[in-house]
Amino acid sequence: MGRLWSLLFLTVPILGVAIFVLAMIPGGVFDDHWLPVNINEHGQIIDDLFMFILYLTGVIFIGTGILLFWFLWKYDTETRTEPVKYTHGSHTLEIIWSILPAATLLFIAIYQMDAWASHKMVPPVDDHGDPKPALVEVTGRQFEWRLRYAGRDGELYTKDDIFTVNDLHVPVNEQVVIVVKSQDVLHSFFLPNMRIKQDVIPGMKQKVWFQANQVGQYDLVCAELCGWGHYKMRGRLWVDSADDFAKWLEQAEQEQNSTEIASASQE
């Protein structure tokens, strides 16, 4: 029986690795069950780090799994051949298996700092080295995303700002800065394809930034529980070509003006 149990524990590293490999390779049973397509210039660094940690932990996972199996197989009471090794441990081994993981962990800790900084600490600058102004302010509220675009003057919080809901348009191949905040409870501004997630908090304003490199329509997900309608707090991210983006902005402006005129004339 011991041998069968040993084999059961061997299936852990085998099936574990198999499932990850099946998910990673395109096609097959787990098609499209991996990191969604990355369209952010700053996103690759996160994917690379993910894969790096995956390979590193994978080696340890396989190594410990095989050792566990081998010890169980070899020292099973029914079939073992060697006398029991009466020992209380080994100083040398303890030192080796403390220092090796410590060094590895410290390496990962330092290695990732650049990626973190580029995502959260160093906002993009314009040609003069000044912080790039925000293109749009996103406000989460139960259960929608309200958007406020800088109008013709390119500045937020002026009279010509343009307001929309849930449809976030951004130009491709351009550094985009977004101000995110919340009106009521916590939400989280999650763009899976940009590798961007930022909780929004009432009373605080924060910035996120990215540079999209592929036009298309993507999901804007709320990733922090915000009440019963959390699941349906869905927005759409439209990455447009520069022309399309300008056209859309103009159209949004016209629509806003016409509704303003309409409501003004009604009064």
Next chain:
Amino acid sequence: MTAVTVDDAHGHGHPEMTLRQFINTYVFSKDHKIIGLQFLFTTLLWFLVGGLLALGIRWQLAFPWQSVPVIGNLLFAAEGGQMSPEFYTTLFTMHATVMIFFVIIPILAGAFGNYLIPLMIGADDMAFPTLNMLSYWFMWPAFFCIIMSFLNPPYGAGAGWTSYPPLSSVSEAAPGSASAQTWWLLAVTLVGVSSMMGSVNYMTTILQMRAPGLTMFRLPLTIWAMFITAILQAFALPVLTAAGFMQIFDRMAGSGFFVPEGLVINNADAESGGGQPLLWQHLFWFYSHPAVYIMILPAMGMVSDILACFARKPIFGYKPMVYSISGIAGLGFIVWGHHMFVSGMNPMLGLTFMVATMMIALPSAVKVFNWLGTIWGGDIKFTTPMLFALSFVSMFVIGGLSGIFMAATPVDIFIHDTYFIVAHFHYVLFSGTAMAVFGSIYFWFPKMFGRKMNETAGKWHFFLTFMFLNGTFFLMHILGAVGFPRRLADPYHYATFKHLLPMNQFITYCAIGMVASQVIFAANFFYSIFKGPKVGRNPWNANGLEWMAPSPPGHGNFDFQPIVYRGPYEYNSPEVETDFYPQTQPPPDGVEPAADEAH
């Protein structure tokens, strides 16, 4: 002597117990063993509740908005049996709350801590028996509050087990579950009171009441883990209690500790302000990160004892094991910010927490290597408790390694609040702790009831649980890699996650199988209490002090004064013929008392 005779005579004179005696012996008992068993039975019952709540979650994720089988037409008749999104948020809130505060924490500290500490240190009871009794009975008002919170009409508490404000602290944010959230806060606070009473007792007992010869470095790792856990509880809990009261004041008295100025929710003015929602997160995780270790360290200790016993070998690196438990506990106080990398906390502060979090993986790694060292070159007996203990090691490796992904701040940006983290903590808490708890029940059952559980049924229980748990939790890593978010009643209207439905259905089938497999355990457990084969004091040929007491031990535990000559892991010692060498067995003539530990 006279006293004993009188007692005996008294006992014989009244063969049938009076009601008062019965209540004092089995209900308001001050005997640590009865209290431990009371904790065990109640937490196992809550375990069942928590498992059924999980099945509710799994149903919605596999068959969104479809009529819930069995209970659907009873609970949601108006909606044709389909659950509401409010009910879904209540389900995952209650699943986590029940499993964490009513199962894992009290089953480790309350059930096993209570039962094992005095026995394993050779004491007749806890230092403060009355306090011990109170620590159990304070759980009942907590049960009452959490049931009130769950059954609150029209909706139960739905702010998650983390209860983040303003959703949790401003009533208008979750209309319909307003008083439910207050009940929830009271429940968690009362559990805290119970834990605090326990932890004071455990620390005092372990420090003051060890048998002669039982130095700290001769303690079983179970006791070391319980000791360090008690310290963690004592230092971290007051912060949660304070935060809990602050949130209760925010809800009931408009104090606004966690409410920013000028907040308007659901078109209603919050009518308080000047606070910070992030403050709650800091206070909450200052407790709840150490709580993660409160939920795993005792399991690690018990697994170490089981591994040594069935590998018939001393623990490899006993002192490094003790130091790594202490290291985990120490570092455990300065890593709470890793739950807040994307919360809006200063990203610079995030870096500090990231480095501390990376380093806390080190003591866990050391423990894994030492467990492997323990079974290396042993005489491995594949008993049911051993299988569960081995699976703890195998599964904890997965839970530990997946933690490194989250610790890496940039990667956490993507996987935070996805199923990757759900996979991670279920590998730690179910595949880790719950499996260790099962193993420990099989292992110490003979001591608790004087009878053994059935081995064949035990192995089937192990095999099925092991298969189904991996089927349930492993694929969640893959969901997480796609970015599949947690806590969504219906994630499939997002184009990114639409195609993940079949995988979720598979997971749900496995979850149902996992819960169903526990029937084998329940049947075996109750059958064996009454009909299991009777055993003597030491059915596993183990070394620990608890195995020297009668099975089950009477009031006062030991029928002799235990004197300790060595640590509990002297299996296959060259000093004796047998492959075990109990802590109380005097060394044979001519043998020098062994030096405490190898160096």
